[in-house]
Amino acid sequence: MRALRLTAWGEPPTQTEVEQPVPHGAEVLVRVEAAGLCHSDLHVIDAAPGALPYRLPFTLGHEVAGRALALGPDADGVAVGDRVVLYGPWGCGACDRCAAGRDNYCDRRDTLDWHGAGLGRDGGMAECVLVPSARHLVPIGDLPADQAAPLSDAGLTSYHAVAGLRHALEEGTTTVVIGVGGLGHLAVQILRATTPSRVLAVDVREEALALADRSGADFGTLMQADTAVVLRKRSGGTGADAVLDFVGTTQTLELAAGVLRPGGEVAVVGSGGGRLTVSKPGVLPPGFRLSLPFWGTRSELAEVVALAQSGAIHVETEQFPLSAAPEAIGRLRRGRVRGRAVLVP
Ligand code: NAD
Ligand code: ZN
Ligand code: ZN
Structure with missing residues (x-):
């Protein structure tokens, strides 16, 4: 064969x-x-x-x-x-x-x-x-x-990552999805189907943002210098309750931490090899939680x-x-x- x-x-x-x-x-x-x-x-x-x-x-x-x-x-x-x-x-x-x-x-x-x-x-x-x-x-x-x-x-990993966050995703909350490719476009749909959370999507490609839109995201934006500001505004000013990072580079990890609301959680799925420094005191919001869901x-x-x-x-x-x-x-x-x-x- x-x-x-x-x-x-x-x-x-x-x-x-x-x-x-x-x-x-x-x-x-x-x-x-x-x-x-x-x-x-x-x-x-x-x-x-x-x-x-x-x-x-x-x-x-x-x-x-x-x-x-x-x-x-x-x-x-x-x-x-x-x-x-x-x-x-x-x-x-x-x-x-x-x-x-x-x-x-x-x-x-x-x-x-x-x-x-x-x-x-x-x-x-x-x-x-x-x-x-x-x-x-x-x-x-x-x-x-x-x-x-x-x-x-793509489906199972996204589902498992969303399941880990679901406890925090009540009505009125915001979830940011970074990277709307094979996994990310299903994560948007799974969030839509299983939580009432508002979904904001980020990618480097216009075509991926169009896919995020077809998948049910409330808003999509290109990865740029002011993306954290744009997302924070779209969340109603508070920041995101959860971030799903399907890229995992230093740039996306920093965006995730930068847009997160106190007490929020970042799930890093992407294997981009990036680094985020944990220190107390430091720049991470109080109550910051991070998970590395696998499959x-x-x-x-x-x-x-x-x-x-x-x-x-x-x-x-x-x-x-x-x-x-x-x-x-x-x-x-x-x-x-x-x-x-x-x-x-
Ligand atoms: P993919 O290539 O289909 O999608 C990645 C998306 O991220 C693309 O739309 C791309 O345009 C976008 N992107 C790239 N750089 C970006 C940036 N700086 N900012 C915003 N968006 C950016 O990949 P995939 O198959 O969906 O996999 C995503 C990641 O998840 C990979 O790193 C993969 O290895 C990893 N992965 C992890 C698990 C796990 O269990 N943890 C399972 C499967 C895949
Ligand atoms: Zn895989
Ligand atoms: Zn075993």
């Missing part, structure tokens, strides 16, 4: 023919219908040797939807032909976090040389993907594959799938055949993707 494999750090992935896996034990072989291309794939491709705890080579693709094609003799809870989305964080399976469906916070994460599908283990940018157990699958019914695949990360839980994936099935959220996708992966990667690098790029094998 064809697969898009990372064979050397810092080099573009290569399209190769690999043996189609055969499921053993509790494994499930899934025929891939769509695999989303995440900005994290660029971080992985560009990583310096030794920076990530993954062994090469492996097939990329951590946002995957498809159909169960073959089952190992001990596979349980799925039937051949079932349409599914992959729950991508594959923890150790033995710790209490994994037992509770919170593989994203597996206690043994640092001792594993993989963090899940397409992140050290063979993922879904291929004709088929081997899943260790049906507990990593969530049914999608007849949801189109290009809609379902991005839910497993999401298995039950949250089922919830975000249900939201999509109800029509409350819709993923904007640009579809590419798997053979056009280099073009899709190039477009994502240049900030030319609207919503999510999805590869179809």
Whole structure:
């Protein structure tokens, strides 16, 4: 079968023919219908040797939807032909976090040389993907594959980040979303669907602000020197109750801290490598809270799938055949993707 494999750090992935896996034990072989291309794939491709705890080579693709094609003799809870989305964080399976469906916070994460599908283990940018157990699958019914695949990360991560803030997002509150790409445009929709908070969006691209508008944001503005002032004014003068930063550079972290209201919370999702200095006394508002949400839980994936099935959220996708992966990667690098790029094998 064809697969898009990372064979050397810092080099573009290569399209190769690999043996189609055969499921053993509790494994499930899934025929891939769509695999989303995440900005994290660029971080992985560009990583310096030794920076990530993954062994090469492996097939990329951590946002995957498809159909169960073959089952190992001990596979349980799925039937051949079932349409599914992959729950991508594959923890150790033995710790209490994994037992509770919170593989994203597996206690043994640092001792594993993989963090899940397409992140050290063979993922879904291929004709088929081997899943260790049906507990990593969530049914999608007849949801189109290009809609379902991005839910497993862009949707799930955004949903998990919003869930962490929801307690603070009552009527009359303001949430700022920085970076309205694959994750950010779903975060705007999830905020809209699950909280009464006013949503203000920030991006460096006009096209992304148009997407924020279609996604239900109340206001969008370009990232500029006075953006904190503009956002503060739009919040009614108080500042934001919460900020979701899907970029994570020093510039965006400083904007997040600068626009936050006392007692507010910043959730940093983007892996931009920026820094924010914590000091007391200092410039951070009193009561400042910060979180670093990572991916999401298995039950949250089922919830975000249900939201999509109800029509409350819709993923904007640009579809590419798997053979056009280099073009899709190039477009994502240049900030030319609207919503999510999805590869179809
Ligand atoms: P994306 O490229 O689709 O979207 C990023 C958006 O941010 C784009 O619209 C871009 O124009 C905008 N942007 C870039 N620089 C900006 C700036 N300085 N100010 C404002 N906007 C800016 O990326 P994505 O796939 O949505 O991923 C977003 C980030 O989240 C990436 O860093 C990715 O690695 C990370 N990520 C984290 C998790 C997690 O679990 N924490 C999961 C998935 C992705
Ligand atoms: Zn991702
Ligand atoms: Zn674990």
